[in-house]
Amino acid sequence: MANTLTYLKNVTTLALDADLCVGCGMCTVVCPRAVLSLKNGKVEIVERDACMECGACAQNCPTRALKVDAGVGCAAAVINTALGRSGDECCCVVDANGKTGPVCGPGCC
Amino acid sequence: MNYTVDPGLYALGAPDKQSPVLVTANFKLSFDRLRSAFGGRNAWILVLDTKGINVWCAAGKGTFGTDELTGRLKASGLEKIVSHRHLILPQLSAPGVAAHAVKRACGFSVAYGPIRAGDLSEFMDRGMKATPEMRTKRFPLAERAVLVPMEFIPALKWMAVLLPLFLVLGGVGFSGTFRGDITTHGIQAAFMLTGGLLAGAVLTPLLLPWLPGRAFAAKGAVAGLITGCIVIFLSGGAPDTAAIQAESSGMLLISVALAAYLAMNFTGASDYTSLSGVRREMQWAAPLLIAGATLGLILWTAARFL
Ligand code: SF4
Numbered sequence: 001m002a003n004t005l006t007y008l009k010n011v012t013t014l015a016l017d018a019d020l021c022v023g024c025g026m027c028t029v030v031c032p033r034a035v036l037s038l039k040n041g042k043v044e045i046v047e048r049d050a051c052m053e054c055g056a057c058a059q060n061c062p063t064r065a066l067k068v069d070a071g072v073g074c075a076a077a078v079i080n081t082a083l084g085r086s087g088d089e090c091c092c093v094v095d096a097n098g099k100t101g102p103v104c105g106p107g108c109c
Numbered sequence: 110m111n112y113t114v115d116p117g118l119y120a121l122g123a124p125d126k127q128s129p130v131l132v133t134a135n136f137k138l139s140f141d142r143l144r145s146a147f148g149g150r151n152a153w154i155l156v157l158d159t160k161g162i163n164v165w166c167a168a169g170k171g172t173f174g175t176d177e178l179t180g181r182l183k184a185s186g187l188e189k190i191v192s193h194r195h196l197i198l199p200q201l202s203a204p205g206v207a208a209h210a211v212k213r214a215c216g217f218s219v220a221y222g223p224i225r226a227g228d229l230s231e232f233m234d235r236g237m238k239a240t241p242e243m244r245t246k247r248f249p250l251a252e253r254a255v256l257v258p259m260e261f262i263p264a265l266k267w268m269a270v271l272l273p274l275f276l277v278l279g280g281v282g283f284s285g286t287f288r289g290d291i292t293t294h295g296i297q298a299a300f301m302l303t304g305g306l307l308a309g310a311v312l313t314p315l316l317l318p319w320l321p322g323r324a325f326a327a328k329g330a331v332a333g334l335i336t337g338c339i340v341i342f343l344s345g346g347a348p349d350t351a352a353i354q355a356e357s358s359g360m361l362l363i364s365v366a367l368a369a370y371l372a373m374n375f376t377g378a379s380d381y382t383s384l385s386g387v388r389r390e391m392q393w394a395a396p397l398l399i400a401g402a403t404l405g406l407i408l409w410t411a412a413r414f415l
């Protein structure tokens with residue numbers, strides 16, 4: 001895919017149950033990585049390896065035809081989880097003393 | 110610094126019953142971007158309480174979610190303020206919001222706008238249609254460059270410990286005097302580490318699409334290999350004795366491991382990595398990094414006895 005970077009191959013947990021799809025196209029609208037495309041009234045996974053597991057498609061599919069284990073692809077969060085620190089507190093941690101700002105750990109948005 | 114906006118309904122320009130309703134997070138930057146992108150038009154802006162966090166991150170956490178949206182909408186009395194039943198949400202809020210559930214809960218239909226607020230005017234002019242371009246998240250050089258300080262500055266904390274440590278250790282055990290060895294072996298070690306830092310925290314983000322490999326650790330390792338070889342070359346070219354070979358390759362391994370580690374940290378800020386991917390990468394990269402750094406340390410220490 002021109003202009004967009006792709007991460008590791010064959011890792012995404014994205015799964016489509018084509019029988020449930022009613023072809024509403026909502027998932028193709030919300031996907032920020034152009035993973036899905038409507039063909040003949042059904043959706044197809046066309047760029048599987050581009051999926052970043054954001055969960056937008058599954059969240060917005062009215063028939064639950066799409067499933068994905070959504071999460072943030074962040075090494076610091078994975079380390080924190082492995083060390084038993086509070087889960088996915090990688091991105092945008094809310095400051096404990098009530099100051100709510102974009103408080104980020106190393107390498108976060 | 111206050112990064113938040115009070116949640117609730119805001120008027121942009123002089124909106125009436127027909128004006129569009131835009132929904133955003135109460136992170137000040139998100140709100141300001143939306144206002145300036147829509148400047149000159151009339152609209153209602155419904156600000157959700159996302160605890161001052163931007164749209165994408167708040168949606169991932171669920172704070173920019175269906176419940177907050179429907180609750181805030183009812184509290185704002187929007188139903189009586191506008192005659193239509195349509196909302197425009199940023200596309201990047203979709204991981205948190207289920208459009209069909211919003212419709213069911215409060216009767217408002219959700220249209221997802223473009224990813225970048227800057228495309229909003231064009232989106233409206235096209236009759237609320239986004240081009241595929243507007244719907245795809247990219248990770249251009251400018252965006253990556255902005256993130257470099259976020260990688261670099263936290264890493265400095267570690268470097269403040271590592272650099273003096275290696276500088277002093279470089280003075281211990283080699284053939285010359287303590288002072289003399291610091292200025293040769295110690296300095297070389299410090300430069301190697303600095304090279305690793307630059308490779309992982311600066312070069313990797315900037316050169317991301319051009320560095321080989323898909324895994325970030327691999328990209329970082331390649332960048333670290335480059336900076337490491339440059340330092341070795343500048344400090345006297347190809348190593349000739351066994352002792353110098355062990356010393357240089359030891360430090361090279363350490364700085365490559367450092368660069369790979371820092372590069373891996375950049376997965377969090379990158380807009381295209383998946384959790385499964387990061388897990389998979391760390392499964393093989395983490396043991397390899399630890400092994401590499403340990404072997405490097407052994408070689409660098411052994412160089413004193415060769
Ligand atoms: S949102 Fe669901 S039903 Fe609609 S096109 Fe996508 S998979 Fe099919």
Ligand code: SF4
Nearest residue numbers: 031051052054055057
């Ligand atoms: S999880 Fe996100 S990136 Fe993957 S297909 Fe669904 S919307 Fe697209």
